[in-house]
Amino acid sequence: MCLFRDMMSYFPEEVLEHVFDFLTSHRDRNAVSLVCKSWYSLERFSREKVFIGNCYAVNPERLIARFPRVRSLTLKGKPHFADFNLVPHDWGGDVYPWIEAMTKNGINLEELRLKRMLVSDESLELLAKSFPNFKSLVLVSCEGFTTDGLAAIASNCRFLRELDLQENEVDDRKGHWLSCFPDSCTSLVSLNFACLKGEVNVAALERLVARCHNLRSLRVNHAVPLEALQKILVKAPQINDLGTGSFVHDPDSETSKKMKNTLENCKSVRSLSGFLDVNPHCLPAVYPICTDLTSLNLSYAPGIYSNELIKLICHCKKLERLWILDTIGDKGLGAVASTCKELQELRVFPSDLYGADNAAAVTEEGLVSISAGCPKLNSLLYFCQQMTNAALITVAKNCPNFIRFRLCTLNPVIPDAVTNLPLDEGFGAIVQSCKGLKRLSVSGRLTDQVFLYIGMYAEQLEMLSIAFAGDSDKGMLYVLNGCKKLKKLEIRDSPFGNAALLSDMGKYETMRSLWMSSCEVTYGACKTLAEKMPTLNVEIINEGEDQVEASSSPDARHRVEKMYLYRTLVGPRRDAPDFVWTL
């Protein structure tokens, strides 16, 4: 004991700080800060990157108090199911209070990464004007801002390196935000505005690219036509990550030939995306860059048929990540399996959402071929027409390295296509074989059995998504009791009720959040949970026909339509709208 204490004080603080510098993962830093008070204190003054997975778990004041030297902040707002229209738009997650607090306290913010947050133009303007060293803005699935906000960023952030907009709903004000980058701005490394719907000033873009010699990543929107992109690429042959806009032209034209030549010159391109509008006959222009490509995203390019996709993919032998539409078909996936031996991540999205049974959709066959041909596969998102237990068992045998496994049958309760049994055994095989599985989404016809398997085998599981599954409270109980590392559990339309919810209330303090919608939990149970666990915020989202008068206290037996609970250090949030009740 004595010896240990002496060793701890042997190292002066500067040395410890230097050692901590090598710790980049926030989990490692969190662990280090729990060792002792002096380490806690040292660590908090040296931490520059802070990750907050739920913006309501803490507040800006606590962040600033603990980490006064923070330079990079990552915040996540709405729960995951907000992506699928299950959470009203004005539920919350406004970033403004965070920016305001950091401004007032003299934080030297350089990087802000937001996911599913509400971002207003005022927030962007305040951000742009308050932090002179601001370098990097990444917005994923956010909303609430317009191109005016982007103009503020462009005009004021003199050292901007990264402006990355991914799948945001942006109101286009038809201003020329791109032209707002001053001539003195030469620092851009990454520019991604693929999600914008409106026109851009192509000439301004060309000049911007020409003067930013460090530009590595450029993803344009559909309003940038092929001719313009070609001219831009001539100025940026060093580019690493390219997102095309509209890729439509007469394949025999001069422009198309020029594009092919230009791309041949871009020898550093490793990631390709876009094709938001595409003439399949123009695709051969990209063959020159396919040989070294490691990431390909064609998931926003409908209208490329299976054969053309296969022809393209046959050139991509080094592919590690592939995002594609199910128009590729099982046959196309077979081609991927024979060509892309380095494949690690595959996402197959549905192309036909409104029509009748889609003949082009993929089935279990495609997945099996991929698993057989791509042993390095560790991340999967697969929307399919049908699935079988046998296929999943085979996949589990072939690919034991899955970290993320998300399977989504287009019919959420479809059973095994051959035996008509539930898909319990298939998913059971996956969790048993993939010991490192961290994220799982299940679908298809499922009973409590699959949750027994998950509880027993999915020891590393951190996030689980359940829809239309299970028979009784036992299903949820198996998961809550078995998955020790569970952080996020989201359930919809499943028969889990109060017994499951209340059986182990302390468990929720070990988790980030729990979402339950269209389940069997009642108002009374939620209230009980909220009363017993003051460190949790138990929110009821009250909307539509289920709306109960705010004044009247609803019946304890009344079923709750949407419940979202999360651990927090700062009590009920003060910005909850009327339809959100924190119990």
Next chain:
Amino acid sequence: MSPPLLGIEGHNQANVSPMASSSSTDCVSQNVSCLKERNYLGLSDCSSVDSSTVMLTVPADPKSNLNLKATELRLGLPGSHSPGRESEFSPLIDEKQLFPLIPSKDGIFSSGNKRGFADTVNAFSSRPAGTHTKTEVASQECNNNKINGSNISSAPSAKAQVVGWPPIRSFRKNTLATTSKKNDDVIFVKVSMDGAPYLRKVDLRTCATYQELSSALEKMFSCFTIGQCGPEGAPSREVLSESKLRDILHGSEYVLTYEDKDGDWMLVGDVPWDIDYVTDNCCCLRMFISSCKRLKIMKGSDAIGLAPRALEKSKNRN
């Protein structure tokens, strides 16, 4: 059915209590770090089960005195029974509340674990809306109507859709909806040329102007053109200039005509193709494309009276 993975298959027929205790021991050894023992196999009280799974049924509940069989909703034609239902998974509460897809009145559908054989696959697509499920009428315009009860209106597609399923981001959904709409329309029309041994087909959607159409046709039929198109004569030229048109008309003597919906042969070019951005007069675009049923490249001599007008028109256009 493939055997369960648990490897305790042998215990299936045995008394359930030892199984429960052995499993809880397993629990304890696994959960060294937690504060209390968790028995994830569920409640200890159980009745023996002759099913092939290790699942324990819950103890009898006063509610089970209700005649559940009578209220049991099942899948299949009225009067059909799926085998072996009684012994398995007797639910505690009324199935209607358990499974949200069950409609309030219809007795056709059952809760999850009682699906009939072939109906399961079609069940989701053909069922009317459940009491607790909000459905979305599927349409290209993305109506977000929340329909409760069994009063679902007939959806344009075969399937009724549930809010938020399939789970893809609304941004992606909206983007794909607009782009796939664009790509759906292909308008192929036959093109015949006097003297050519076979016809061709051209997709009017790939052209945005008459000039593009002309150049596309020119490429298709260049091998059949009698006479040259002028000093350059290169068929890959994209822009159809006035001089070239004149050359074609006088040199090769061919004129482009089309058959409209009434069956009359018209000279191509009368109806404006371009969308007039100032007035947003986009109905004109549809006028030619929607009225053109087939194209014909006629000998100029047959269209001799029309040729000067065509030239004039092209002059105005350029």
